[in-house]
Amino acid sequence: MLVKAYSLSSHENRDVFMAEKNKTCLKNPLKPQYNGGIVVNSELNDGLNGWSLAGGAKIGNKVSSDGNKFIVASERKGSYHGFSQTFQLDKEKFYVISGWVQVNHGDDTSIAVIFKTQSGFQHAAWVNAKSGCWSMFKGGLANASGPAQLYFETNNTSIDIWADSISVQPFSQKEWESHQNRSIEKARKSKVAIQVVDSQGKPLPNATISVEQRRADFSFGVTINKNILNNNAYQNWFFSRFKVTVFEDEMKWYSTEATQGNVNYSTADAMVELCKSKGVAVRGHNILWDDPNHQPTWVPALYPQQLSVAADKRVESVVAKYKGEIFHWDVINENLHFNFFESKLGPNASTHFFRLASQFDNTTLFLNDFFTIEKTYEISAPANYLKKIKQLRKEGYGGPLGIGLQGHFSLPIPPYIRSALDMLASAKLPIWITELDVTNTTNQVIFLDQIIKEVVSHPAVEGVLIWSAWKRYGCYRMCLTDKNFNNLPTGDVVDKTRVTLSHEGLVGITNAEGYFETSLFHGDYKAIVAHPSVPKSFQYNFTVTPSGGSDHVKSLSYKFTTA
Structure with missing residues (x-):
């Protein structure tokens, strides 16, 4: 019996949701996305038509030396004073917001893109604008209805704000979900045709093919903690489901060196060994934490020189110890929000800590922060995240680097999540959702499902970890099971995603030509083939890889001769 597997790709129409390539700063802005959507006069080619004055300022239409037209707000009396446009929003729709801005002087002016709605002010995007070139902003808006006024805000009233190629594009939820599905099929999966033939090369119809995923390109896992070490029920629940994890606290500095000089990795070691024995990969979290409230109790009292020595020892100790046993490291956690080490050192x-860590392990070293995709928060907005990456590179860290996005959600805004990921993807670095959870509200389950679909469908995201390590008396913010390890509704959402990504239980029957066709997530697989004419089943391994957009055919074959 000869078995052939083909990895196929089908031609797809141009994806209208494809993000524009994000240039840092351009001489002229690009054309507006979606032709401006519902914005009137998005390219400012019709004077100030559609635009009005907001607050105390002067607004005008200007033309650059090469003929580009744009709108300018000058002599601004307040942070939000300038130009605006009003839209009628539909609560059932998602809105993608984008455009280009420039300022008349300065090199790093933070500008907020804001909608004033009936329910209050909603920040849609942040951008760091410069003089002399145009910077792109991209964001999103949801859960808003009725009249909404778009305007631009910066606290420095001496700044003139210029804007062009502004777009506000609505999408129905059906359109949004359709894009998610198309994106998954295009970026995460390939079409596969498996043919079964007999020893004479004749097709065998009605052969049963059971497909088992052995390794997934896309990682999906859940946090664990030390409670798993002596809890068989916890172990059974977790290890029957996942092949990747991260420890909640057990590798953190305050857990491994509670008393200065008394380094104790016994708990972390036991967890690493348990995971290794079950074939589960462990992500490193974290080496240092920039939050002053999450240091070992003895650290804040150290003088700068003492802190420098202690922190360097910590980096060397934990990274060297677990080299080859973990993948990734969150090097200095939440250093967009906090600056404990910067304030001291x-x-x-x-x-310095990135460069030091790279001396002891060549795994990818990550930034890791919150409120970058969860909400439009200035400190950790995508523009400032990208700025931090540039800072690391400029200051001399040239090793492997990754983008860690924690994902602690309350009210998700899908178009903002997608837009933020689009902006971050311009760095061309691996992106992981490292600590995904949703606060316990009425819509927790709905929101969790919505967020998982959004991040899994984005081609720049390489892995997702759910932050829900089990505790008898409650998890950090979100549990997946009860105390007896029966799934809660949140656990059912995670299981549904896991089953989808792994094709658990996939069985097919060959057609009259001996073919079974399906679409598989990229990764390594085992196929178990059985047919009534063959006394015993046969299995073989194959790999589904991205096709690169071409009509690439990959064949795998094995010859089986019956007695």
Whole structure:
């Protein structure tokens, strides 16, 4: 019996949701996305038509030396004063917001893109604008209805704000979900045709093919903690489901060196060994934490020189110890929000620790922060995340680097999540959702499902970890099971995703030509083939890889001769 497997790709129409390539700063802005959507006069080619004055300022239409037209707000009396446009929004729709801005002087002006709605002010995007070139912003808006006024805000009233190629594009939820499905099929999966033939090369119809995933290109896992070590029920629940994890606290500095000089990795070691024995990969979290409230109790009292020595020892100790046993490291956790080490050791502290860690392990070293995709929060907005990456590179860290996005959600805004990921993807670095959870509200289950679909469908995301390590008396923010390890509704959502990504239980029957066709997530697989004419089943391994957009055919074959 000869078995052939083909990895096929089908031609797809141009994806209208494809993000524009994000240039840092351009001489002229690009054309507006979606032709401006519902914005009137998005390219400002019709004077100030559609635009009005907001607050105390002067607004006008200007033309650059090469003929580009744009709108300008000058002599601004307040942070939000300038130009605006009003839209009628539909609560059932998602809105993608984008455009280009410039300022008349300065090199790093933070500008907020805001909608004033009936329910209050909603930040849709942040951008760091410069003089002399145009910077792109991209964001999103949801859960808003009725009249909404778009305007631009910066606290420095001496700044003139320029804008062009502004777009507000609505999408129905059906359109949004359709894009998610298309994106998954295009970026995560390939079409596969498996043919079964007999020893004479004749097709065998009605052969049963059971497909088992052995390794997935896309990682999907759940956090664990030390409670798993002596809890068989916890172990059974977790290890029957996942092949990747991260420890909640057990590798953190305050867990391994509670008393200065008394380093104890016994708990972390036991967890690593348990995971290794079950074939589960462990992600490293974290080496240092920039939040002053999450240091070992003895650390804050150290003088700078003492802190420098202690922190360097910590980096060397934990990274060298677990080299080859973990993948990734969150090097200095939440250093967009906090600056404990920078305040003590100088502004280049983060770069120093990245460079130091890279000396002991060549795994990818990650930034890791919150409120980058969860909400439009200035400190950790995509523009500032990208700025931090540039800072690390400029200051001399040239090793493998990754983008860690924690994902602690309350009210998700899908178009903002997608737009933020689009902007971050311009760095061309691996992106992981490292600590995904949703606060316990009425819509927790709906929101969790919505967020998982959004991040899994984005081609730049390489892995997702759910932050829900089990505790008898409650998890950090979200549990997946009860105390007896029966799934809660949140656990059912995670299981549904896991089954979808792994094709658990996939069985097919060959047709009259001996073919079974399906679409598989990229990864390694085992196929078990059985047919009434063959006394015993046969199995073989194959790999489904991205096709690169071409009509690539990959064949795998094995010859089986019956007695």
